[in-house]
Amino acid sequence: MDYNTAALNKRSQLVVLCFIVLKAAEPLDDGGWSFSSGVRLQDEGPCSIDVWDGCSLSYQQFIHRYAYSRPVILRGLTDNTKFRSLCSKSSLLEEYGERRVRLSTANTYSYRKVDVPFQEYVDAFLRPQTADALGSDTLYFFGDNNFTEWQSLFDQYESPPYVLPHTSGAYSFGIAGPGTGVPFHWHGPGYSEVIYGRKRWFLYPPDQEPHFHPNHTTLSWVTETYPHLPEDEAPLECTIRPGEVLYFPDRWWHATLNLDTSVFISTFLG
Numbered sequence: 001m002d003y004n005t006a007a008l009n010k011r012s013q014l015v016v017l018c019f020i021v022l023k024a025a026e027p028l029d030d031g032g033w034s035f036s037s038g039v040r041l042q043d044e045g046p047c048s049i050d051v052w053d054g055c056s057l058s059y060q061q062f063i064h065r066y067a068y069s070r071p072v073i074l075r076g077l078t079d080n081t082k083f084r085s086l087c088s089k090s091s092l093l094e095e096y097g098e099r100r101v102r103l104s105t106a107n108t109y110s111y112r113k114v115d116v117p118f119q120e121y122v123d124a125f126l127r128p129q130t131a132d133a134l135g136s137d138t139l140y141f142f143g144d145n146n147f148t149e150w151q152s153l154f155d156q157y158e159s160p161p162y163v164l165p166h167t168s169g170a171y172s173f174g175i176a177g178p179g180t181g182v183p184f185h186w187h188g189p190g191y192s193e194v195i196y197g198r199k200r201w202f203l204y205p206p207d208q209e210p211h212f213h214p215n216h217t218t219l220s221w222v223t224e225t226y227p228h229l230p231e232d233e234a235p236l237e238c239t240i241r242p243g244e245v246l247y248f249p250d251r252w253w254h255a256t257l258n259l260d261t262s263v264f265i266s267t268f269l270g
Contacts, residue, residue, distance in 0.1 A: 031196040032089035033175070033261040041178055041259040045200055047238035049073055049246070062162045066247060067189075071203050073238060074245045078158040080195070084242070086156055087195045087263050092175075093119060095153075102144035106182055107135025107215045114139055122175075126261065129179035131223045135215045140182070142174030142264075159267045160191045160245050167269040174264055181218035181257040184210050190268040193245045197262030202226075202235040206251040210235065218257045 034040075050066075054077035066072040085091065097119040105112045116125070125139055147154070154171050163169065167189075181199075186206065192199070202218075204210050211233075212221050229235075239259065240246050248254055 030260070031084070031087060031263065033196050033263060041257070044198065044239040044259065045237055047073075048234075048236050049201075049203075049238040051075065051238070051244075054078075059162055062247075063164075066249070067162075067164055068249055070205075071201075071236060071246060071248045071252065073240060074160065074162075074247065075243060077160050077162070077245060080158055080193070083153075083156045083158070084195050086153055089122070093122065096149070097122075099146075099149055101141055102146075103139035103141050104144060105136050106138040106140040106180060106217060112136070113144070126175065126177045128177050129217065129219060131179075131217070131219045133217055133219075135183060135217050138180060138217060140174070140176055140180060142176065142182070143172040143266075145171070145173050147171075157265060160193075160247070162247070164189060164269050169267040169269055172266045172268065174266075175262070176258045176264075177261050178258055179217075179219045182255060183214065183216065183218050183221065184212045184253050184255040186251050186253050188268060188270050189248060189250045190266055191245050191247050192240070192256075192264060192266045194240050194242050195263040195265060196242060197258060197260035197264075198239050198241050199262050199264060200237065200239040200257040200259055201246055202237045202255045202257075203248060204235050204253040206253070208233075208253070210253055210255075212255070218255045221255065222257060 049071050051073040053075050057072075057074065062072070086095075097117070099118055100115045101118045101121055103114045103116065103121065103125065121141055125141075129138060150173065154173070157171065159169050159171075184202075184204075192201075202210075211225065238246070
């Protein structure tokens with residue numbers, strides 16, 4: 001069964017999944033990821049992105065209103081309870097602790113790579129970031145997953161069923177500390193789901209390039225630039241939590257800021 005056929009089957013089951021909307025709103029544990037640090041960023045900011053319960057937005061409405069024009073946040077489309085349990089700190093360290101992961105610098109135009117054991121990343125790199133840190137000095141675990149090693153985990157993830165015609169999904173999985181994130185960049189369309197923690201998003205349409213320094217972090221931008229933006233330069237933004245999925249269209253500029261130690265997965269549509 002190919003990705004699009006599976007997606008069509010999932011869409012036919014959405015009415016059965018309506019109960020998950022209520023479940024997603026319940027408090028969720030942190031999976032053990034906040035044990036090493038009590039740091040949390042409290043400012044979730046406003047939410048200027050449409051938010052829909054999955055059972056309230058049809059696939060046709062998604063295509064016509066959002067797929068090619070603007071971002072949207074969807075709740076209750078899937079039930080990833082099992083995947084979430086497999087992503088707890090203890091579960092991932094038991095399964096992947098000795099395996100090597102590839103880290104990337106968290107800036108826009110430089111892509112230094114460093115390979116370390118996953119246990120070392122959790123112990124030494126997964127820490128809060130300060131506003132004066134440079135992106136080139138910040139190593140971030142996201143995207144460079146060895147699919148042979150991680151496939152058994154990804155097989156348990158239920159991706160959003162609303163896919164674009166003639167596309168298939170590719171997963172990128174990540175874990176990052178509070179204050180980290182990726183600065184503004186753009187690429188093809190996709191989804192991002194938070195498994196543990198909270199992630200704040202900032203987005204601009206393709207014809208509105210944001211003002212940012214490519215080697216400054218999102219936290220620096222939020223601290224120094226964001227408060228002084230004119231009203232007509234304000235981004236679309238929202239903070240997503242576990243059980244919520246953000247869809248971003250093709251070529252939209254976006255930056256992220258992890259408010260807690262966060263576990264997350266994106267589905268890139270290409």
